Amino acid sequence: xxxxxxxxxxxxxxxxxxxxxGRPVRVEALEHLSGGASRxxxxxxxxxxxxILPLILRRDPESEATVSQDALGERxxxxxxxxxIEAVAATGVLAPKPCFLLRPGDGAGTGFxxxxxxxxxxxxxxxxDDAYRDARGVMAAQCGRILAGIHAIDRARLPALPVxxxxxxxxxxxxxxDDFGVAHPGFEFGLRWLERNRPAGRPDDHLVHGDFRxxxxxxxxxxxxxxxxxxxxxxxxxxxxxxxxxxxxWRFGAAxxxxxxxxxxxxxxxxxxxxxxxxxAGLLRYWEVFGTMKWGVLCLMQAxxxxxxxxxxxxxxxxGRRAAETEYDLLNLIx
Numbered sequence: 002x003x004x005x006x007x008x009x010x011x012x013x014x015x016x017x018x019x020x021x022x023g024r025p026v027r028v029e030a031l032e033h034l035s036g037g038a039s040r041x042x043x044x045x046x047x048x049x050x051x052x053i054l055p056l057i058l059r060r061d062p063e064s065e066a067t068v069s070q071d072a073l074g075e076r077x078x079x080x081x082x083x084x085x086i087e088a089v090a091a092t093g094v095l096a097p098k099p100c101f102l103l104r105p106g107d108g109a110g111t112g113f114x115x116x117x118x119x120x121x122x123x124x125x126x127x128x129x130d131d132a133y134r135d136a137r138g139v140m141a142a143q144c145g146r147i148l149a150g151i152h153a154i155d156r157a158r159l160p161a162l163p164v165x166x167x168x169x170x171x172x173x174x175x176x177x178x179d180d181f182g183v184a185h186p187g188f189e190f191g192l193r194w195l196e197r198n199r200p201a202g203r204p205d206d207h208l209v210h211g212d213f214r215x216x217x218x219x220x221x222x223x224x225x226x227x228x229x230x231x232x233x234x235x236x237x238x239x240x241x242x243x244x245x246x247x248x249x250x251w252r253f254g255a256a257x258x259x260x261x262x263x264x265x266x267x268x269x270x271x272x273x274x275x276x277x278x279x280x281x282a283g284l285l286r287y288w289e290v291f292g293t294m295k296w297g298v299l300c301l302m303q304a305x306x307x308x309x310x311x312x313x314x315x316x317x318x319x320x321g322r323r324a325a326e327t328e329y330d331l332l333n334l335i336x
Contacts, residue, residue, distance in 0.1 A: 013109035021101040060112025083113040084160040094150040118227040120219040141263020145271030152239035187328035191294040207239040214251040215260035244288025297327035
């Protein structure tokens with residue numbers, strides 16, 4: 002059954018890619034990549050007599066609707082995600098080069114194809130393997146420069162995106178937490194702290210990646226090569242991205258505060274030097290607290306998708322078990 006499904010997908014991709022390139026190609030080395038609880042990612046090669054073009058398919062799972070929904074109920078379809086990546090790549094910010102959107106008649110689902118950037122995405126390998134030893138020394142500074150570039154992108158280049166202020170997100174996460182019907186005092190305390198300490202006068206009109214972290218980057222021995230997974234992009238406070246990158250869960254057991262590979266000082270100094278706005282320590286800490294709370298609630302959301310039967314998945318259930326450790330991290334961070 003799985004072999005037949007993969008064969009049909011290969012045939013559909015061959016037709017769609019041939020149309021895009023204007024010449025016949027065959028698809029080889031089609032592989033369903035691990036990672037990603039909400040979107041499917043497939044690697045494949047488009048092959049013709051002139052050579053091999055390494056590509057990536059990103060699409061909605063066949064069992065789901067053609068749009069994804071984040072924790073705030075904002076819906077981003079793959080066409081919008083494609084348009085965001087297209088706008089970002091055009092500015093020179095490190096993002097995969099988008100190739101084409103799938104059409105309804107292609108038979109390959111709802112999604113898009115982009116060029117495959119060589120490198121590693123599995124965070125634990127990036128943090129432990131000798132091949133990335135030199136990369137780990139420069140990645141925090143690289144991330145600062147990449148984020149400064151993302152946050153400087155002109156809104157006029159972008160498709161319509163939701164505006165997600167801190168206040169709006171706090172209110173919605175409280176609503177989501179209440180809906181579970183299970184007491185989580187640590188997250189309740191975190192939400193109250195965020196509400197009481199919310200910084201005034203912050204901008205909410207910058208492009209925010211929304212999930213910029215270790216595990217959503219392509220990394221080579223030279224460092225970060227591309228930022229992936231743009232489906233949670235929105236307009237908001239740019240420091241949200243920096244705080245998310247510092248959340249303890251994205252260190253994967255390593256000690257350095259930024260993604261398990263670098264320091265906050267390197268991240269902030271490079272961000273500011275590359276044209277990002279000033280980053281006060283208290284503001285970065287606020288968004289790190291926010292990111293920790295957010296990830297904990299998202300863990301619960303994944304668990305309840307499984308428990309309520311919306312999407313039965315061992316992976317989602319396992320993610321849900323991480324809510325307790327995130328609640329512990331949140332209390333330690335505030336304390």
